[in-house]
Amino acid sequence: MRFALVDIETTGSHAKGHGITEIAIIISDGNKELERWESLVDPGAPIPLHITRLTGIDDDMVAKAPPFHQIADELREWLGDAVFVAHNVGFDYSFIRGHYEFLGQTWKSPKLCTVRMARKLLPGHGSYSLGNLCRDLDIGNDARHRAMGDCAATLELFHRMMALPEASKTVDRMLQRNQRESWLPQHVQSDDFEKLPNGPGVYRFLNKSGVPIYIGMSHKVKHRVRTHFGGSMSSARRQAFLRDTYKIEAESTGSTLIARLLEDELIRENWPIHNRAQKSIPMRTAIVPYTDRLGYMRLSLRQQRHTRDAVRCFFRAEDAKSWLHANAQEFQLDPELLGLGTDGAQAQRSQTADFHNRALQEILDRCAQNEHFAIIETGRSPQEKAVILIENGSLKGWGFTEQSISHFEEIEHLIELKKGSSTTDAIIEHALKERSAGEATFQIVSPAP
Numbered sequence: 413m414r415f416a417l418v419d420i421e422t423t424g425s426h427a428k429g430h431g432i433t434e435i436a437i438i439i440s441d442g443n444k445e446l447e448r449w450e451s452l453v454d455p456g457a458p459i460p461l462h463i464t465r466l467t468g469i470d471d472d473m474v475a476k477a478p479p480f481h482q483i484a485d486e487l488r489e490w491l492g493d494a495v496f497v498a499h500n501v502g503f504d505y506s507f508i509r510g511h512y513e514f515l516g517q518t519w520k521s522p523k524l525c526t527v528r529m530a531r532k533l534l535p536g537h538g539s540y541s542l543g544n545l546c547r548d549l550d551i552g553n554d555a556r557h558r559a560m561g562d563c564a565a566t567l568e569l570f571h572r573m574m575a576l577p578e579a580s581k582t583v584d585r586m587l588q589r590n591q592r593e594s595w596l597p598q599h600v601q602s603d604d605f606e607k608l609p610n611g612p613g614v615y616r617f618l619n620k621s622g623v624p625i626y627i628g629m630s631h632k633v634k635h636r637v638r639t640h641f642g643g644s645m646s647s648a649r650r651q652a653f654l655r656d657t658y659k660i661e662a663e664s665t666g667s668t669l670i671a672r673l674l675e676d677e678l679i680r681e682n683w684p685i686h687n688r689a690q691k692s693i694p695m696r697t698a699i700v701p702y703t704d705r706l707g708y709m710r711l712s713l714r715q716q717r718h719t720r721d722a723v724r725c726f727f728r729a730e731d732a733k734s735w736l737h738a739n740a741q742e743f744q745l746d747p748e749l750l751g752l753g754t755d756g757a758q759a760q761r762s763q764t765a766d767f768h769n770r771a772l773q774e775i776l777d778r779c780a781q782n783e784h785f786a787i788i789e790t791g792r793s794p795q796e797k798a799v800i801l802i803e804n805g806s807l808k809g810w811g812f813t814e815q816s817i818s819h820f821e822e823i824e825h826l827i828e829l830k831k832g833s834s835t836t837d838a839i840i841e842h843a844l845k846e847r848s849a850g851e852a853t854f855q856i857v858s859p860a861p
Contacts, residue, residue: 415495416439417437417438418435418563420559431456433452435483436559438563442571448563451478484515498523498526503654525598527540533576597653597654608637610633611631611666615628617659619658624684626653626684631668637660637662653686666791669787669843669852677836697715697729698715707769709768709769710751724805733752739775746768749768785859799827809829819860
């Protein structure tokens with residue numbers, strides 16, 4: 413078996429938007445070096461000052477170096493059918509694969525990570541960075557943070573591990589198709605992945621300090637987690653996941669709806685650095701009541717992020733207007749008094765304020781009644797149910813129970829109170845629309861009249 417030990421220097425931390433400045437390759441049979449190749453590379457953009465300070469490579473050094481497309485064929489020949497080996501292989505592999513993809517070419521190779529290999533064959537080290545392993549094992553490196561210097565140090569580490577009795581079986585297992593170690597972040601134990609639920613749930617990527625850096629949900633958790641680490645791995649977030657994730661945790665929720673609610677709750681509690689969607693509260697169209705100087709109760713449409721003072725809130729203005737039009741038609745009310753502008757039906761304004769106000773109050777009362785209900789969903793086991801309580805149109809809480817529910821009043825004692833948000837309102841509204849469209853089958857329970 414041939415191995416291509418690879419190290420690259422770059423202008424940044426991820427392949428999407430950053431370039432390669434240097435590549436080094438050493439070919440090995442697993443016991444001894446066979447040949448080596450290296451080249452500076454023009455990254456096509458200025459090299460940041462902090463990168464120059466780290467590597468010593470500056471713009472002058474790469475000014476006459478070939479760009480990647482000029483060495484792409486030669487590089488492909490050097491890599492050939494060898495196993496691609498690197499320390500934190502996902503980083504180097506993603507840059508090279510990403511650069512080929514930019515040229516419209518496909519390149520793939522079996523890959524082996526010496527970080528994961530060292531964790532298996534050389535247990536007990538406090539850190540498995542290349543610098544710390546070289547220090548612990550007395551491996552010399554006269555050119556740290558240069559491609560050939562780090563590549564040669566990785567080769568020495570690799571050869572020492574390959575000389576161990578259990579190395580051959582370890583490498584064979586790591587190279588098996590779809591083996592966890594071939595795509596999981598270097599610091600994550602494969603047991604973390606094996607413990608993930610196959611069905612609906614919420615998962616968390618934790619950093620070295622145990623702090624969540626990303627929280628997600630899926631109706632198939634294990635499959636979704638796998639997709640975060642596949643592909644060309646060229647995006648900034650994917651590279652951050654590979655680099656910074658030390659542990660993966662998850663919990664089953666039984667239903668996708670509970671997973672969405674729990675995901676929102678955990679994101680608002682932790683504000684992980686890689687969760688962007690929930691960090692900005694969306695604007696909604698609120699229907700707000702007021703009384704004019706002639707004594708008529710009226711409704712107005714307002715754009716706001718909160719639900720304060722609102723009869724109802726909609727995430728689309730069109731939905732709010734449709735709801736108002738339907739009520740204006742049913743109760744024969746002046747659309748202008750409902751915030752819809754005039755439609756020429758001035759005769760309706762001849763209704764007294766008392767008559768109009770009684771009709772509008774009936775709408776508001778009915779609206780309030782309709783905004784108080786419970787959703788009974790699938791639980792985490794066949795015997796269990798999930799209970800979600802909605803009060804005044806907003807989430808009050810949820811919980812799980814195995815007991816039967818005979819009265820609506822019992823539900824409040826089965827839930828854990830939750831702090832709702834505009835996002836939870838959107839989740840509930842979306843779930844109700846799915847049910848109306850026949851895409852969801854949960855049960856709705858309302859208070860007795």
